[in-house]
Amino acid sequence: MSLDPGIVARLHAERPAVTEDLLLCARDVAGRNPYGWLAEVLPPAGRVLDLGCGTAPLAEEVGLHRYVGVDRAAAELAEARRRRPGVDVRLGEAGDPPPVGTVASVAVSMALMLIGLEPVLAVGARLLPPGAVVAATVPTRDTDLVAGTTYGSLLGLLGQAGRGYPDPLDADGLARRAAAGGFRLVEDQLGSFTRHIRDGQDAAFVVDSCYAEPPPPARDAALRLVRGAGRLDYPIRRLVFARPG
Numbered sequence: 001m002s003l004d005p006g007i008v009a010r011l012h013a014e015r016p017a018v019t020e021d022l023l024l025c026a027r028d029v030a031g032r033n034p035y036g037w038l039a040e041v042l043p044p045a046g047r048v049l050d051l052g053c054g055t056a057p058l059a060e061e062v063g064l065h066r067y068v069g070v071d072r073a074a075a076e077l078a079e080a081r082r083r084r085p086g087v088d089v090r091l092g093e094a095g096d097p098p099p100v101g102t103v104a105s106v107a108v109s110m111a112l113m114l115i116g117l118e119p120v121l122a123v124g125a126r127l128l129p130p131g132a133v134v135a136a137t138v139p140t141r142d143t144d145l146v147a148g149t150t151y152g153s154l155l156g157l158l159g160q161a162g163r164g165y166p167d168p169l170d171a172d173g174l175a176r177r178a179a180a181g182g183f184r185l186v187e188d189q190l191g192s193f194t195r196h197i198r199d200g201q202d203a204a205f206v207v208d209s210c211y212a213e214p215p216p217p218a219r220d221a222a223l224r225l226v227r228g229a230g231r232l233d234y235p236i237r238r239l240v241f242a243r244p245g
């Protein structure tokens, strides 16, 4: 069973910046946040097209002057422009983006599992030069991976256990899907990013960011869990696909 697309659209319309506010302060053991981790595998020069850009936090990592973002949620883009005056973000579908000019790489921060791999690789194949990369970070709800963790318990309380993303990007078959799209899978790495919980209000923010609309008793139990744990460790994958040179 997959996430309810209506809940995904509602969250990004009603609570723009939810992903940035969740993850900008999360850190891995090397002190990186997920945006810095993604930027590490992007080329140091040339424009970056960010699909499903949200509030464009990746623009801080690559520099506003070499960044263009596309998202289908107008509220996310309005908040991107408010937080980052001058940022180039456009309203549109990731699989059929508006004209963006020449780009040297495609990034997809925490959105590939919603957009789907094939549409993104098709955009990359159309816009990127040989040797260029499509790079993505994706959350994972892999049941084996989250079993026994606070994050796994949280998903269980919210009725999300076993409820995957529209494109779960299963490791099995990923290289084959990349090749079918004209790319080579060059990296599939797992990271862990710790998000500390400051207070009750912060716990509520974290619980309400999970693409779930639980009944009040389940939400209350989730709040108690998160507040008590004081932190959540988010498993996040980094995927890199290269266009053959």
Ligand SMILES: C[S@@+](CC[C@H](N)C(=O)[O-])C[C@H]1O[C@@H](n2cnc3c(N)ncnc32)[C@H](O)[C@@H]1O
Pocket (backbone or CB within 6 Å): 012, 019, 020, 051, 052, 053, 054, 055, 056, 057, 070, 071, 072, 073, 076, 092, 093, 094, 095, 108, 109, 110, 111, 114, 115
């Ligand atoms: C989890 S958020 C990530 C936002 C941002 N990239 C970040 O990392 O903070 C996913 C974003 O993808 C956007 N999105 C999902 N499917 C899309 C599609 N088919 N076309 C364009 N945007 C899409 C949503 O509107 C949302 O802003």
